[in-house]
Amino acid sequence: MSDFETVAATEDQSARRGVSGEPGTPDRAGEPNRPRSLAGDAWRDLRRNPVFWLSLLLVVLVAAMAVAPGLFTANDPRDCVLSRQHAGPSGGAILGYDFQGCDTFARAVYGARASLLVGALSALITGVIALVVGMLAGYFGGWVDAVLSRVIDIVLGIPLLLAAIVLLKRVSTSGETVRLFAVILVLALLGWTTAARVVRSSVITAREQDYVAAARMLGAGNGRIMWRHILPNALAPAIVVLTIALGSFIAAEATLSFLGIGLKAPTISWGIDIDAGRVHMRESATPLIVPSTFLALTVLAFIMLGDAIRDAFDPKLR
Amino acid sequence: MLRFILRRLLQMVLAFFGTTLIVYALMFAGQGDPIQALAGERPVTAAQRAYLTEKYHLDATGVGGFFYRYLNYLGGLLRGDLGQSLTGRQIGDILAAAWPVTVKLAVIAMAVTILVGVTAGVIAGIRRAGVFDHATLVLTLLVLGIPTIVLAPLAQYFLGVRWPIFPPTAGAQPSLWALLLPGIVLGSLSLATALRLTRTSVSENLRADYVRTARSKGLVRRRIVGVHVLRNSLIPVVTFLGVELGNLMSGAIITEGVFNIPGVGFNLFRGIRTEDGPLVVGIVSVLVVVYLLSNLVVDVLYAVLDPRIRYE
Numbered sequence: 085m086s087d088f089e090t091v092a093a094t095e096d097q098s099a100r101r102g103v104s105g106e107p108g109t110p111d112r113a114g115e116p117n118r119p120r121s122l123a124g125d126a127w128r129d130l131r132r133n134p135v136f137w138l139s140l141l142l143v144v145l146v147a148a149m150a151v152a153p154g155l156f157t158a159n160d161p162r163d164c165v166l167s168r169q170h171a172g173p174s175g176g177a178i179l180g181y182d183f184q185g186c187d188t189f190a191r192a193v194y195g196a197r198a199s200l201l202v203g204a205l206s207a208l209i210t211g212v213i214a215l216v217v218g219m220l221a222g223y224f225g226g227w228v229d230a231v232l233s234r235v236i237d238i239v240l241g242i243p244l245l246l247a248a249i250v251l252l253k254r255v256s257t258s259g260e261t262v263r264l265f266a267v268i269l270v271l272a273l274l275g276w277t278t279a280a281r282v283v284r285s286s287v288i289t290a291r292e293q294d295y296v297a298a299a300r301m302l303g304a305g306n307g308r309i310m311w312r313h314i315l316p317n318a319l320a321p322a323i324v325v326l327t328i329a330l331g332s333f334i335a336a337e338a339t340l341s342f343l344g345i346g347l348k349a350p351t352i353s354w355g356i357d358i359d360a361g362r363v364h365m366r367e368s369a370t371p372l373i374v375p376s377t378f379l380a381l382t383v384l385a386f387i388m389l390g391d392a393i394r395d396a397f398d399p400k401l402r
Numbered sequence: 403m404l405r406f407i408l409r410r411l412l413q414m415v416l417a418f419f420g421t422t423l424i425v426y427a428l429m430f431a432g433q434g435d436p437i438q439a440l441a442g443e444r445p446v447t448a449a450q451r452a453y454l455t456e457k458y459h460l461d462a463t464g465v466g467g468f469f470y471r472y473l474n475y476l477g478g479l480l481r482g483d484l485g486q487s488l489t490g491r492q493i494g495d496i497l498a499a500a501w502p503v504t505v506k507l508a509v510i511a512m513a514v515t516i517l518v519g520v521t522a523g524v525i526a527g528i529r530r531a532g533v534f535d536h537a538t539l540v541l542t543l544l545v546l547g548i549p550t551i552v553l554a555p556l557a558q559y560f561l562g563v564r565w566p567i568f569p570p571t572a573g574a575q576p577s578l579w580a581l582l583l584p585g586i587v588l589g590s591l592s593l594a595t596a597l598r599l600t601r602t603s604v605s606e607n608l609r610a611d612y613v614r615t616a617r618s619k620g621l622v623r624r625r626i627v628g629v630h631v632l633r634n635s636l637i638p639v640v641t642f643l644g645v646e647l648g649n650l651m652s653g654a655i656i657t658e659g660v661f662n663i664p665g666v667g668f669n670l671f672r673g674i675r676t677e678d679g680p681l682v683v684g685i686v687s688v689l690v691v692v693y694l695l696s697n698l699v700v701d702v703l704y705a706v707l708d709p710r711i712r713y714e
Contacts, residue, residue: 238417238420242421243689243690243693245655246686246689246690246693249670249674249682249686250425250682250683250686253679253682331547335549335551338549338551339549339550339551339656342551342656343655343656343659343671343674343675344674344675345674355551358551358552358555359551361555362555362558362660365555365558365559365563366563369559369563369564372555372556372559373556373559376552376555376556379549379551379552380547380548380549380552383547383548383549384543384544384547384548387543387546387547388543388547391543
């Protein structure tokens, strides 16, 4: 339960910072004839940030595992032989075998796919909902804003883990793919509110800018102003929130699978493996520690990446 | 003030009906055959089926039937009658036995949060950009980034099994000592957030005009920080702690499950594992009410604590 609260708390911070993260004018022009853009400025800062490179490296590594797990291990994670239960490292199994006699390392590598799939797709759906809702509420204001803000308040008031338990019980007997998409949908439906608030506040800031007034005077319609002028400015804070949310969605998926209501075998998930390793920790702790490390590093990588990008886009914080 | 509380109460009543309706609709409406779901894999005789249909008014169909059963469930919830779990125990009795343990655990977690989190936050806020500040920022990032399902089993393994400093699990009647490690694990998350909140709040207030005034009046630094800055800085922290206490009360599902603590979260954990539908719904319904109530208390507390906030 507390996992989600923390996630909410970290996102709250980003939401608060996101408000102030309005696109400022570049205060120090680099080359005299070519003023740097906000993105260019941010990139200059990011390039010199070791945390950014470290977290990016981790993210790329995990993404590679998800796409091509065969590159990292030659063993089949589902090839389990009980006779080598908790056996030490041998052959391709560099970290030994777990309680069921499966290759611990291979299972951790193959677990990246489900985690990243859930994280990325949930973040994508979250992003779409948040952009649409935030844009409508922020741009039109008035009763549209009032209604949408109340909806956000209500969804924000639902305790995430409890709601997920109730929702996912409905698919407890369904197949592998249905469960996967149920988890993605549930996380996205309960998790879009913070991002929507961030988008809304940055749209409200952008709406009052001179270039929007200029565009309107030139005869641009609402659709064009929203799409061409406001969206690019609302995107940066949204991407930051979504990067952090991606990490927390991965943590949430693992938590649900750990409880036994998220993904289930034969899907390979870090949450399931952590639960299995926990039960037999007295005999051998490696099957617990390996998936735990993979999960913690992945979640941390996304949170640090989001933090680094936010710091680069919001120099006022330093 | 009274008007604000009344309005807030009214909002809560609406939210209560809304959330219970959603919980109820999702759990029971539209599922294939509730009687078969209740019985699981076992066959149901015609007599049992007739008895259950009569008992739960399952013969009424359509919207009217659904609302009839919903109001039935709501009435039971309000009277404190949560029905029976699949194992035949009264859910109310299970919760009554579990609640004191959960409260004990929550109080330990809260104490850890306040003692360590707020103190360290104040120090980091005063010495901003110092070594201590940077160290706490990195540490809190780690704590915030590592999920409980990693933190709890690893703490149990390293501090309970590998180097047996703490008892690895709590028993049926857990002592305070056995609850200490789970309390620290549970509190570590709110600790990290409380620390960051205190730090930001203190360092912001240190730049305020009234601090400069106090300093130019010649007050010693200890008095400025201890009396003037702290009083203003702790308002958001107290609010946050209030919300957290509500969350902790609603049971730490993972922590209680891992450390075998027979609290509310543990019973929910077991209910999910054993597919005990009525137990899960009963506990979730009560937890939602606890959650709504704690939010209400915090909102009112906020208005009392900070007179600058007006709700009109």
